[in-house]
Amino acid sequence: MQIKTIFDRWIKILAGLVAESRAFSQSRKSVLVTQEDGCFVVRHPASPESHLLGKVMVGTKMPDGMAEALRDHFIIFEIAADRIVTRRITVPAQAQDFLPGIVRNQIERLSPWLPTQAIYGIDAKPNPDDAGTLNVCVPIASRASIDVICNELAASGLSPNRIAVRTEAGVRAPLLALWTRPAQGSERHAQNLPRMIGTGLAAGVALSTAASLWAIYSTGEITAEHEDVAARTAALQRDSQSSRKLQDIALLKPPQRAWVLKENSPVTVLTLEALSRALPDNAYLTEFQLENASLRIIGFAADAPSLIAALERSGRFSAVHFFAPTTKGNGGDLYRFYIETRVDEHPQLIGD
DSSP: OOHHHHHHHHHHHHHHHHHHHHHHHHHHTEEEEEEETTEEEEEOTTSTTTOEEEEEETTSOOOHHHHHHTTTOEEEEEOOGGGSEEEEEEEEGGGGGGHHHHHHHHHHHHOSSOGGGEEEOOEEEEETTEEEEEEEEEEEEEHHHHHHHHHHHHHTTOOOSEEEEESSSSTTSOEEEEEEOOOTTHHHHHHHHHHHHHHHHHHHHHHHHHHHHHHHHHHHHHHHHHHHHHHHHHHHHHHHHHHHHHHHHHTSOHHHHHHHHHHHSOOHHHHHHHHHHHSOTTEEEEEEEEETTEEEEEEEESSSTHHHHHHHHTSSEEEEEESSOOEEOSSSSOEEEEEEEEEOOOOOOOOO
C-alpha cells in the first residue's frame, strides 16, 4: 500500500476522532426540553425524571437568570410520540451498511407526507427471533411541524440544536435524532477538517525539521568555538611556560645561561634544513625571521595553501598559519605568501 494512501486514511481517522470528541464535549453540556401542559420543561438529560432545571410557558420569554444559566448549552427537544408517525420494516442483516439508501428509496411508501416534506430517523436493532434480520424503526415527522416547534422554542429563548424522539417507552430509552440544526459553516468545516489536520501536521514537521537543523548548526558553531578557545588556551599556556622559562634562565650565571639558551633556542641552520625538506621545489623564500621559537617566512610558491600542510607534516613546525593575505606575484603564476609558525624543540646539542 502506498504511503500517501496510508497517510490519507490516518488523517481521515484522526478527523473522525476530532469530530467525535467535539460531539462528546458538546453532549456533556446539553439540556433536554419537553412540552408538558402548555409549558416547556427543561431538565438535565442524564436524569430527566428528577433533575428539573426550569419551566417556561409556551409563547413567553424565559427569565434572564435562566437564560444566563443555559448560555452556550446544547438544547435537545424531545418531540412527543403523538406528533410523529412510526413505521417498521425488516431487512437482512447484511444490508445494515445500506440502510440509509434503503429507507430513502422506501420513504415515499412509508411516509404520509411527500418525501420532500418528511423528516425521519433510522433505528436498527437485531431481530431477537432471527439473527439474520434487522428490525428497523423509522419515526417520521412533517417538516411543517418541525418548523412550528422551532419557532415556538425560539420565541421562548430555547432555540433547539436538535429534535429527537424515543423509539421505546420510558424516560431512560435512548433518543433518536430526527432533526439537527446545521451549524454555520459546519459542512464546509467538516470537509476541510482533514486538510486542516494535514496542514497542521506538515507545519509541525517543518518546524521540527527547522529546529533540528538549527540545533545541528548551533552544535557545530559551539564545537568550533570550543576548539578555538582550546587552541588559544594552549597557546597561552605555552607562552606562559616560555615566560617562566626565560625568567628562570635569567637567574642563572652567565656560562650556564649561555648553554641553556643554546640548548633551548632553535638553531638557524637546523631550521633552514627542516624548511628545505618540508617546502616543495616550486616554493622559495625571500625573507627569513627567527625570534626565539617564532619563525616568519615570506616567499613565492605556485600553490601557497598547500605549504601549511607540508610544514605541519614535517614534525618540526606547529601552529602554522598565514599572517598576511596571499597575493599574486607580478608577471607569472607564483603567489607571494606570508607564513608564521612555531619551531618545535630540536634535539639537544651536546658539548664538553
